[in-house]
Amino acid sequence: MPHPRHRILSLGAGIQSSTLLALSANGVLPRVDYAIFADTGWEPAAVYRHLDRLEKEIAEPAGIPVLRVSSGNIRRDALDPEHRFASMPLYILNKDGNQGMTRRQCTGEYKIKPIKRQVRDILGYPYPARIPKGVFVEQWVGISTDEFHRAKDADVQYMHNRHPLIVDMNWSRTDCISYLTSLGLADTPKSSCLGCPFHGNAQWRNIRDNSPAEWADVVEFDKAIRNGNARANANGNRLLGEAYLHRSRVPLGEAPIDHVTAAEWAALQADSDTAQTNAEELELGVTDGCSPWACRGSEADTSQDDFGLAV
Template sequence: MLVLAAQRQIDFPTFLFANVGDDSEHPATLAYVREVAMAYARQHGIEIHEIQRRRRDGSIETLWERLHQPQLRSIPIPVRMANGAPGRRSCTSDFKIKVVARWLREHGATAHRPAVLGIGISLDEIHRANKRRSDPYEQIEYPLLDLGLRRDDCAQIISAAGLPVPPKSACFFCPYKTVDAWREQRRDEPELFAKSVQLEAVLNEKRAMLGRDAAYLTRYGTPLNNAIQVMAPSSSETLDSGCDSGWCMT
């Protein structure tokens, strides 16, 4: 959408990146936004604002910090139960949607003068589009759907503009990660994998103290360090369709 806006094919002069935390977002996403997207936007007179969730005292709260709060009782990420099913989550709502909504209201969006909010869902993921979920002060649009663009089309548009195609955006510890993605993290990013293992252990310590069953970052019902082994990619693994928001690169 940034390239399309620069080419004046869509009319979106302002872009928002809701950063859930430098300790939570994948480093590759942060690098792309700050080193590639922001520079490209400046060249074409487009604004990009990096925004984050703030507490009442004005300090920044990150998702990683919330997950490590001693008093945590409800896990905000979709950890997997023993049967492999994902639990409820509030991370997208609290650290993406509400953060964007607050920025819109602070910059003049009202029910009488709603902000037009474009979300980058492509035809491959049309089931994720739902305009009924918009709030009174926003009018949600799906520019990629209007143009009939698929994920491959988007990659070609980005490449044709001379930009590298961005990596898939998500927290590095997201339970919606595919098994192959976990294997790649263990092989190529051992420090991030070790932090994911540590997070899972911390969450289960809290659940044990509350008398609750263990939960996991994969569907295998066993600790991450045991569940993920480095091996050849599986041809059956595809992008996980569990994430239904379309907000992760927002």
């Protein structure tokens, strides 16, 4: 079998990928040649602060370059009528009262696409050059044992995904948190956009209570996307539903983020097998966050539609 040209880390700056960077830098795992952070342009300030600290205290002393790549600013692009809209997984309230959710395209556009572009450059075959068979990188992906079902390979031959937390360490998310805590990184944040609709109530409260400027930002954005994306509106597309950031489908500034409503609780109790999982997601958000190679948006859901919001 051919050997990889390079060993790289897909660095989201969340719990699992931060753990992999530290394990590599400290010699517990082999040294990666690069760590690539895909910046959506709308990460929480805490993520940028953590990334700066990772680079200065962990990566640089070990000689691991941290490469920051981007396809643009997701917030600005979503409100720009001249920009093609890569839809976020927005909650929809249809005209007839039915509920839905838009397709999740943002991870592919703002995470996977710039990483692939950077990998091509590292290999010396920038797009649209054809990469010869057998030329590839080994890409480390931060997936722990509690989410092993999301471990899969990349969709291109020049990137081979590897999952060291599962294969080499047999570590869960709890193990990762313990390790980071031992390094003084107990405050490692969850990696996701500031206005990600997959936030749980605890995450929304944290923004509201600890970062007033960021809270004002997401409330303003939530209001701005109510009538669909800017390009669809500019083109006169017929709007089939209203868009919201919070799963309650009410304006974010009025959303019930301090408690579980009676209707939500009843819905949780309707299916006892999944009630616990749903309750945890309601409060803590989706556990996998926005990992480029483990996002639930890669799993086809035929019930999702554009609802007149995307063009």
